[in-house]
Amino acid sequence: MSERKKRILLVIGGGIAAYKCLELIRRARERGYAVRAVMTKAAAEFVTPLSVGALTGDRVFQDLFSLDDEREIGHIRLSREADLIVVAPATADLMAKMAGGHADDLATAVLLATDKPVLVAPAMNPYMWRHPATQRNAATLLADGVALIGPNVGEMAERNETGPGRMAEPHEILAAIEARLAPAPTGLLAPPPLITPPAEGLPLAGRHVIVTSGPTHEPIDPVRYIANRSSGKQGHAIAAAAAALGARVTLVSGPTTQPDPKGVDVIRIEAARDMLAAVKAALPADCAIFAAAVADWRVASASDEKIKKDGKSSAPRLELIENPDILKTIAHEGPGRRPSLVIGFAAETENVVAYAQKKRKSKGCDWIVANDVSPETGIMGGDRNTVHLVTAHGVEDWPEMDKGAVAEALMARVAAHLRTMTADV
Ligand code: CTP
Numbered sequence: 072m073s074e075r076k077k078r079i080l081l082v083i084g085g086g087i088a089a090y091k092c093l094e095l096i097r098r099a100r101e102r103g104y105a106v107r108a109v110m111t112k113a114a115a116e117f118v119t120p121l122s123v124g125a126l127t128g129d130r131v132f133q134d135l136f137s138l139d140d141e142r143e144i145g146h147i148r149l150s151r152e153a154d155l156i157v158v159a160p161a162t163a164d165l166m167a168k169m170a171g172g173h174a175d176d177l178a179t180a181v182l183l184a185t186d187k188p189v190l191v192a193p194a195m196n197p198y199m200w201r202h203p204a205t206q207r208n209a210a211t212l213l214a215d216g217v218a219l220i221g222p223n224v225g226e227m228a229e230r231n232e233t234g235p236g237r238m239a240e241p242h243e244i245l246a247a248i249e250a251r252l253a254p255a256p257t258g259l260l261a262p263p264p265l266i267t268p269p270a271e272g273l274p275l276a277g278r279h280v281i282v283t284s285g286p287t288h289e290p291i292d293p294v295r296y297i298a299n300r301s302s303g304k305q306g307h308a309i310a311a312a313a314a315a316l317g318a319r320v321t322l323v324s325g326p327t328t329q330p331d332p333k334g335v336d337v338i339r340i341e342a343a344r345d346m347l348a349a350v351k352a353a354l355p356a357d358c359a360i361f362a363a364a365v366a367d368w369r370v371a372s373a374s375d376e377k378i379k380k381d382g383k384s385s386a387p388r389l390e391l392i393e394n395p396d397i398l399k400t401i402a403h404e405g406p407g408r409r410p411s412l413v414i415g416f417a418a419e420t421e422n423v424v425a426y427a428q429k430k431r432k433s434k435g436c437d438w439i440v441a442n443d444v445s446p447e448t449g450i451m452g453g454d455r456n457t458v459h460l461v462t463a464h465g466v467e468d469w470p471e472m473d474k475g476a477v478a479e480a481l482m483a484r485v486a487a488h489l490r491t492m493t494a495d496v
Pocket residue numbers: 283343361362363364365366367394395396397398399414415416417418419
């Protein structure tokens with residue numbers, strides 16, 4: 072029996088980039104997807120429903136209060152009959168309405184009524200994108216489990232304006248669509264549902280999450296050590312966000328000044344080898360997130376006694392040996408021991424995404440949260456973070472957020488992912 076065509080519901084917002092949707096529809100249909108379009112009132116100012124309909128080969132839906140439309144196929148059916156909803160271009164206004172749960176036109180009503188995954192391609196002026204209100208809305212959407220693609224950095228339609236705000240190109244949006252609609256790699260006949268009904272109670276109730284955080288201290292002698300500048304802010308925020316979603320959380324932390332997050336089981340360690348032992352002892356877990364800045368090396372033979380300067384011999388020479396890679400070790404644990412979702416962090420100063428993609432493979436983890444830690448970003452030790460989420464399905468560029476918001480968005484994604492995995496079984 073031939074497989075049923077995957078259905079995309081394309082919500083076209085009112086921006087100059089709407090014209091790119093024509094190309095997107097054409098390419099999507101070439102790939103065998105059925106495309107149905109909903110246009111906002113403003114979208115029809117930029118591209119005609121006639122051209123959109125000619126390309127989708129279907130009627131174009133525009134009006135929430137059209138008796139004909141509602142009789143024929145109501146907004147609820149419209150939102151449920153799709154396998155994926157794509158919002159492109161997503162204007163600042165449309166994103167604000169989505170984040171606020173508005174439903175005053177057909178596009179927003181469909182987006183609020185859906186139980187299907189949603190992919191959003193923002194497009195707007197760089198100032199609008201950078202505005203704290205839009206950044207807040209983008210963070211809210213991410214935390215709600217919505218995927219974002221773009222915006223890209225580039226020339227704007229307005230003369231002399233460059234910056235983040237250009238809608239992702241049709242081929243990039245299509246790649247993101249394909250990644251989200253790809254059948255499960257397990258060889259199941261039917262692809263698993265991407266989103267399943269929420270579990271009873273809090274989304275991570277009954278789950279165990281292990282988080283590593285902070286630096287490690289590698290002893291030279293009983294009073295001296297090698298350390299790094301990690302503050303533990305991001306790791307501790309992740310542990311707090313996991314607990315807020317109902318998970319049982321084990322936080323294995325190096326020395327930091329961060330207060331213990333509420334409702335979290337905190338295990339304090341000093342050196343990398345202790346961190347590994349504590350993480351292993353905490354297994355099994357549903358998810359493990361490695362946010363700690365583990366020292367890559369330790370002193371080969373740390374002295375049991377304080378090293379004295381005896382005034383005669385020269386300064387001591389420290390021989391360093393490599394520490395165990397905790398993330399890699401846990402990612403390679405056998406069945407029953409390896410958490411279903413293993414997430415690493417990558418701190419880079421150049422080629423952030425490319426290095427992170429490589430790291431995901433070399434460490435054997437499922438996701439990498441990558442960030443640019445060049446000194447000018449102020450991320451190391453700071454309160455804000457700009458991350459890229461690298462998964463097997465591609466890369467998501469998240470907007471700049473405070474570390475608490477990054478943690479909440481990440482844990483919302485973890486909860487959605489674990490739910491999907493359970494639904495597969
Ligand atoms: N990690 C770990 N144990 C180590 C080293 C790193 O668990 N001994 C984890 C970190 O917690 C983080 C990821 O691995 O999740 C970072 O990988 P790492 O190889 O250390 O990369 P970077 O610190 O980003 O630096 P580099 O690219 O120089 O290796």
